[in-house]
Amino acid sequence: MERNEFIKSLGLGVALVCAGTCLSACGSKSNDPTPSPAGGGGGGGGTPGATASIDLATQLTTVGSFVATGGVLFIRLAAGNSTSSFVATQAACPHQGGALNWVQASNLIQCSLHASQYTSGGAILRQPNDGGTTSALKVYNTSISGTILTATIS
Ligand code: FES
Structure with missing residues (x-):
């Protein structure tokens, strides 16, 4: 084998190996699962x-009773079973997720963790301690519907 023939055959071999590697790499990428844009939730x-x-x-x-379920804090503010008698807020404190409770005597929502306070409309009355x-x-x-009070999380 002449020197030139050896180099040509070597070059062809390298080209085939590179092409195979590239195709293989592309193939494995296309098999990767598509990342979820929604994240963990x-x-x-x-x-x-x-x-x-x-x-x-x-x-x-x-009146004054409250219950937390499904991430919602339901509070009865008045008698009667119309929606205006109730308020529904998030059940977890925005600060660090403490449980929120209705304090009827003070007419406010209070966090059990750092005592932040909110109006029934959700406005801040006191920052965390x-x-x-x-x-x-x-x-929310x-x-x-009938006797079922439903809050839609937004
Ligand atoms: S978690 Fe509610 S005030 Fe800190």
Whole structure:
């Protein structure tokens, strides 16, 4: 074999190896799963569009009562079973996820973790007692069908 023939055959071999490597690499990339743009989800808030419901036949029967379910804090503010008698907010504190409770005597929502306080409309009355800052509560639309009070998380 002449020197020139050897170099030509070597060049052809290298080209084939490179082409094979490139095609193989491209093939494996196209088989990768597509990343989900939605991410992990979960977290402190509820899923937008999801709903949470309670049965007024057995729950929130007295003014000032409250219950947290499905990421929603339901509070009865007045007598009667119309939506204006209730408010529904996020159940977890925006600061660090503490449980929120309705304090009927003070007419406010208070966090059990750092004592931040909110109006029934979600506005901040008092910042957390750990030096941090919180944000206003999300307040959800409600509807009533029969005795079922439903909040739609937004
Ligand atoms: S978690 Fe509610 S005030 Fe900190």
